[in-house]
Amino acid sequence: MTAATGRRPAVGAPDLCTRTAVDLAGLLTGGEVSAVEVLEAHLGWIDRRNPELNAICTLDRDHAFEQARAADDLRRRDPDAAAAKPLLGLPTAVKDLVPTKDIRTTFGSPIFADNVPDFDALIVERIRNAGAVVVGKTNTPEFGAGSQTFNPVFGKTRNPWDPARTCGGSSGGAAAALASRMLPIADGSDLGGSLRNPASFCGVVGFRPTPGRVPRVPPEQGWDDLAVLGPMGRNVADAALLFSVIAGPDPRDPISLAHPFEPFHPVAPLDLRGLCLAWTPNLGRYPVEREVVEVCEATLPVFRDLGAEVEEAAPDLSDADSIFRTLRANLFADKLGPLFPGRRNQMKDTVIEEIERGLALTGPDVAKAQAERTRLHCRVVDFFERYDALLLPTVQVLPFDVDLPYPTAIEGQPMSSYTDWMASCYSITVTGCPAISVPCGVGPSGLPVGLQIVTARGSDRITLGIAAAFEPANAG
Numbered sequence: 120m121t122a123a124t125g126r127r128p129a130v131g132a133p134d135l136c137t138r139t140a141v142d143l144a145g146l147l148t149g150g151e152v153s154a155v156e157v158l159e160a161h162l163g164w165i166d167r168r169n170p171e172l173n174a175i176c177t178l179d180r181d182h183a184f185e186q187a188r189a190a191d192d193l194r195r196r197d198p199d200a201a202a203a204k205p206l207l208g209l210p211t212a213v214k215d216l217v218p219t220k221d222i223r224t225t226f227g228s229p230i231f232a233d234n235v236p237d238f239d240a241l242i243v244e245r246i247r248n249a250g251a252v253v254v255g256k257t258n259t260p261e262f263g264a265g266s267q268t269f270n271p272v273f274g275k276t277r278n279p280w281d282p283a284r285t286c287g288g289s290s291g292g293a294a295a296a297l298a299s300r301m302l303p304i305a306d307g308s309d310l311g312g313s314l315r316n317p318a319s320f321c322g323v324v325g326f327r328p329t330p331g332r333v334p335r336v337p338p339e340q341g342w343d344d345l346a347v348l349g350p351m352g353r354n355v356a357d358a359a360l361l362f363s364v365i366a367g368p369d370p371r372d373p374i375s376l377a378h379p380f381e382p383f384h385p386v387a388p389l390d391l392r393g394l395c396l397a398w399t400p401n402l403g404r405y406p407v408e409r410e411v412v413e414v415c416e417a418t419l420p421v422f423r424d425l426g427a428e429v430e431e432a433a434p435d436l437s438d439a440d441s442i443f444r445t446l447r448a449n450l451f452a453d454k455l456g457p458l459f460p461g462r463r464n465q466m467k468d469t470v471i472e473e474i475e476r477g478l479a480l481t482g483p484d485v486a487k488a489q490a491e492r493t494r495l496h497c498r499v500v501d502f503f504e505r506y507d508a509l510l511l512p513t514v515q516v517l518p519f520d521v522d523l524p525y526p527t528a529i530e531g532q533p534m535s536s537y538t539d540w541m542a543s544c545y546s547i548t549v550t551g552c553p554a555i556s557v558p559c560g561v562g563p564s565g566l567p568v569g570l571q572i573v574t575a576r577g578s579d580r581i582t583l584g585i586a587a588a589f590e591p592a593n594a595g
Contacts, residue, residue, distance in 0.1 A: 171282055324357070394508070435495075
């Protein structure tokens with residue numbers, strides 16, 4: 120409800136909900152629209168779409184209006200201070216795995232159903248300090264386990280393209296909220312594909328940056344670089360806008376990287392003339408649905424028209440499966456092991472399996488995985504000496520039935536676990552390279568498909584630049 124009228128905001132100014140984040144920021148800066156008007160429009164759209172999609176799991180209207188009014192007041196009182204806040208007045212919501220002060224943070228688990236943190240994670244601090252209006256939280260699977268967004272606290276999140284299908288995960292609420300125009304920007308996290316998978320399923324952009332580019336504070340396992348935080352948007356420029364706010368060093372994160380001298384926003388399309396790009400439909404080893412491959416392959420002429428050479432090739436990631444499973448299980452055991460004896464009955468089966476597998480690991484098991492990963496890293500470095508980027512399908516399947524926990528087979532090949540079908544994402548996770556999922560087309564099924572663009576570790580700007588060049592060329 121608005122303080123001025125005492126009424127729930129009507130669904131008004133729908134055009135504001137279709138604008139990109141960059142466009143909205145320009146309208147706000149130019150005084151053509153107020154932050155309160157932008158918020159009212161988005162809350163109206165949330166009222167219309169969220170009951171069906173369940174993308175935003177916690178909504179805090181009153182505090183959102185306080186923030187919007189404060190943004191408008193700052194713009195009137197101190198235009199210079201307002202100009203220093205690139206997200207001033209833009210609505211957003213925070214993934215429900217990330218602590219938010221005075222806003223319930225459940226991790227999708229009944230164990231934390233009533234948890235209200237007394238602090239903001241660093242990423243939230245940066246988003247707030249940049250002027251964004253935090254309206255609440257976006258839904259996620261329990262403890263972020265799996266690329267299908269459902270949990271016993273809030274239920275399932277549906278895909279805006281087809282509500283009978285999953286939105287993916289674990290940043291599924293964020294992707295669904297973006298695709299349905301409930302939010303202009305959203306944050307997410309990614310261990311095995313949780314920024315990229317839902318971006319592909321919902322037809323938006325999800326960027327997994329180089330580990331350490333976005334600090335994780337408070338850190339849990341500070342030296343781990345499988346899990347990262349990153350931005351999502353409806354296009355590359357919007358994702359880059361949010362990325363420019365959340366990236367940058369912090370000494371509390373031991374793998375934090377120095378912010379580059381050049382800003383990430385605005386992102387300039389990279390000149391692809393003379394670049395050599397590798398394309399692989401399956402990393403040489405994984406089953407991929409035929410429609411997914413066909414939609415992705417249809418983009419290769421776009422890259423060639425932009426002046427790039429495209430060859431079929433892939434790095435040797437043959438150890439990625441064992442590396443990922445070992446290190447992921449180790450993380451789950453460390454994070455949730457202390458809760459396990461007394462709270463096991465409040466955890467879903469796949470979380471229990473991860474913890475048990477992690478607790479059974481030995482020191483030599485983890486050491487072997489780290490040694491294998493080191494050798495894989497060296498092979499990837501050699502690969503990117505030859506190629507400027509790797510192109511591949513983001514996800515091996517199309518969005519599937521929202522009531523199915525995970526695909527049990529792809530093209531007739533059985534999946535032995537709930538993560539097998541995510542190999543095209545988690546294999547890239549293991550490399551430590553930045554990767555972005557960009558919408559690349561819609562197949563005969565009418566469902567979106569994402570193309571994954573991967574570049575060498577540390578080359579985040581190149582990843583964004585290639586995506587920014589591809590996006591309009593593919594749309595044209």
